[in-house]
Amino acid sequence: MTIRFDATGAIARIQRICDTLEIADPAEEPPALSPDxxxxxxxxxxxxxxxxxxxxxxxxxLRYRSATSDRPEVVAWVEAAVASWRSRATSEPVPVPSLLLYGPTGTGKTFAGFGALRRVAEAGLPRFGAEFASWPELLAQLRPGSGEEREQGLRRLMDAPxxxxxxxxxxxxxAWTEEILYRLVNHRYNVMLPTIITTNVPLKQFTAVFGDAPGGRLIEMTAGGRVAVTxxxxxxxR
Ligand SMILES: Nc1ncnc2c1ncn2[C@@H]1O[C@H](COP(=O)(O)OP(=O)(O)OP(=O)(O)O)[C@@H](O)[C@H]1O
Ligand SMILES: [Mg+2]
Structure with missing residues (x-):
């Protein structure tokens, strides 16, 4: 028995099925989506x-809920960090720089830090996540915890985007605080996650105060973003 295909009839049938199921011609432009x-x-x-x-x-x-920063150095850092973050999804990712805000007490470092973070949030990045940790507070929380609690608390900050x-x-x-700082900084340094650091410690004293290994990493990580808040x-x- 010979099977004969009637191409014209077959195409007409396919067309009828597509019409019934409202399947659009792939060659046609899809209808424009609205921004909503x-x-x-x-x-x-x-x-x-x-x-x-x-x-x-x-x-x-609460105190920093409305913090903003339009310091040119902060704006420049946000632009660079956001662009580097986006590059992580490409085949040629570039390191995401960290930001150092240093200066005397009460000059607005923490305020500027939250202002920087707000600018990053407004960029609408994929995979955004953020954590805040006050260093003395963090140490006080970690110190009495069990090994496992300490590990979880530290890991949350180590892996925060x-x-x-x-x-x-x-x-x-x-030695214990230096070890905690080393683990936190070294992990973020290795995986190149951006950190905003505020401190009263002058850059020249970083290795002396924080230890050679954490201090050196902090200096390298923040090479592209240091702001003296004076x-x-x-x-x-007031
Ligand atoms: N640009 C600003 N505009 C308005 N208020 C600000 C600004 N910067 C800081 N402040 C306010 O000044 C006070 C001190 O700021 P902040 O806490 O950021 O200082 P700091 O440098 O982090 O101080 P410390 O070294 O003691 O942590 C806060 O009440 C903060 O809200
Ligand atoms: Mg502060």
Whole structure:
């Protein structure tokens, strides 16, 4: 028996099936999506920004909820860090620089740090996440914990996509604090995750105060973003 194909009839039948199922001709332009619809880049950008704002609100202490920073060095760092973060998804990722805000007490370092983080959040990055840790507070929390609790607390900060490490150096130093700092900094240094650091310690004293290994890494990580926050103690001049 010979089977004969009737090409014209077959195509007509396929066309009828496509019409019935409302399957569009792939050669035709898909209907334009509105910016409010899933699938439109603007829609997904807005979703990412809203997610980032929620993450930031969760980790930001009340005093710094409305912190902003339009310092040119902070703006430049955010632009560079955001561009490097986006490059992580490409075949040629570049290291994401960290930011160092240093200067005397009360000049606005923590405020500027949250301002920087807010700018990052507003960029609508993929895989945004953030943690905040005050260094003396962190040590006080880790010290009495069991080995496992300590490990979990530290790992959360080690792996945070963006970390604001506040008041570094404002704690009594010991071999144990240096080891904690080394583990935190070394991990973030290795996987090149961005850290915003505030401190009263001058850069020249980093290795002496933090230890050679953590101090040297901090210097290298922040080479692309160091801001001297100067002026009067804002708490006293009100
Ligand atoms: N640019 C700013 N505009 C308005 N208020 C600010 C600004 N910068 C800082 N402040 C306010 O000044 C006070 C001190 O700021 P902040 O806590 O950031 O100082 P700091 O340098 O981190 O101090 P410390 O070294 O003691 O941690 C806070 O009340 C903060 O809200
Ligand atoms: Mg501070």
């Amino acid at each position: 619809e899933p699938g439109h880049p603007d829609y997904h950008h807005r979703q990412r920004v809203e997610h980032a704002r929620r993450v930031l609100a969760r980790v930001t202490p 963006w970390l604001l490490l506040d008041d570094l150096g404002r704690a009594k130093d010991s 002026g009067e103690d804002r708490r006293l001049v």
